[in-house]
Amino acid sequence: MIICDTHLHTSFSSDSQAPMEDMIKEAIHLGLKTICFTEHYDADFPEIESGLDFSLDFDAYYCKWKELSEKYRDRIEVLHGIELGVQPHLGPELDAFYENYGGRYDYIIHSTHLVDRLDPYERKYFDSYGAKEGLGRYFEETYENLKVFDHYQSAGHLDYAARYMSKPCPEFSYRDYGDLLDAILTHIISRDKALEVNTSGLKAGLDWPNPHMEILKRYHELGGRRITLGSDAHRPEHMAYDFHKLPDILKEAGFDHYEYYKKQKPILVML
Ligand SMILES: [Zn+2]
Numbered sequence: 001m002i003i004c005d006t007h008l009h010t011s012f013s014s015d016s017q018a019p020m021e022d023m024i025k026e027a028i029h030l031g032l033k034t035i036c037f038t039e040h041y042d043a044d045f046p047e048i049e050s051g052l053d054f055s056l057d058f059d060a061y062y063c064k065w066k067e068l069s070e071k072y073r074d075r076i077e078v079l080h081g082i083e084l085g086v087q088p089h090l091g092p093e094l095d096a097f098y099e100n101y102g103g104r105y106d107y108i109i110h111s112t113h114l115v116d117r118l119d120p121y122e123r124k125y126f127d128s129y130g131a132k133e134g135l136g137r138y139f140e141e142t143y144e145n146l147k148v149f150d151h152y153q154s155a156g157h158l159d160y161a162a163r164y165m166s167k168p169c170p171e172f173s174y175r176d177y178g179d180l181l182d183a184i185l186t187h188i189i190s191r192d193k194a195l196e197v198n199t200s201g202l203k204a205g206l207d208w209p210n211p212h213m214e215i216l217k218r219y220h221e222l223g224g225r226r227i228t229l230g231s232d233a234h235r236p237e238h239m240a241y242d243f244h245k246l247p248d249i250l251k252e253a254g255f256d257h258y259e260y261y262k263k264q265k266p267i268l269v270m271l
């Protein structure tokens with residue numbers, strides 16, 4: 001059994017209503033040993049119809065986490081993380097954020113949620129780019145973002161945009177983006193970072209987690225050994241979503257262990 005879920009949102013994230021305590025109770029119910037909250041912080045997020053801005057009250061989040069992690073410490077380990085939405089122009093701003101607040105986090109996820117200021121979640125993204133080019137542009141932006149901000153432990157949902165390709169979802173082929181994906185994976189490996197396996201792809205109806213099995217296999221082939229696991233749940237019922245599928249997925253891709261991070265240092269768990 002997978003013992004930790006390290007990509008979780010609560011009502012401190014602008015797109016979740018879930019009280020933190022409900023999430024902790026669900027994790028205990030599921031028998032998890034460790035969870036890590038990773039609230040959204042997307043600086044300079046463009047205005048969108050829903051009005052969500054993905055800002056974060058760092059101190060309020062920290063205080064609530066401290067209170068509840070202590071309250072439940074005998075039953076579960078609750079870690080304090082953050083999911084940073086990176087954009088190519090945000091390097092200096094995120095470095096300053098890290099300088100001021102970085103030390104308090106156990107775990108920082110590097111995520112790309114926007115391409116050319118547009119979230120692939122919005123329908124007009126794939127309507128204007130088409131499937132293949134839309135995904136390709138997403139990878140290009142991700143590569144730029146990885147180069148501008150380095151204070152993270154794991155690269156989140158590397159093919160996030162694929163979740164929102166029109167249905168039926170076109171077949172993914174590594175070869176279509178081979179050079180670019182090789183450059184991304186090589187960069188992640190050379191910086192000694194982890195790659196996240198995020199099961200919300202399965203929840204979104206894909207046949208694969210984010211990222212695709214071919215990307216996981218290639219990461220391993222290129223020498224990548226650091227894997228983190230998360231459901232990206234925004235409500236209790238989605239916690240550890242399809243985690244029973246993960247051991248087979250990871251073994252098929254060549255891995256015999258995964259990791260979670262505490263005070264930004266890896267803790268290794270054998271499969
Ligand atoms: Zn995300």
Ligand SMILES: [Zn+2]
Pocket residue numbers: 007009083232
């Ligand atoms: Zn997330």
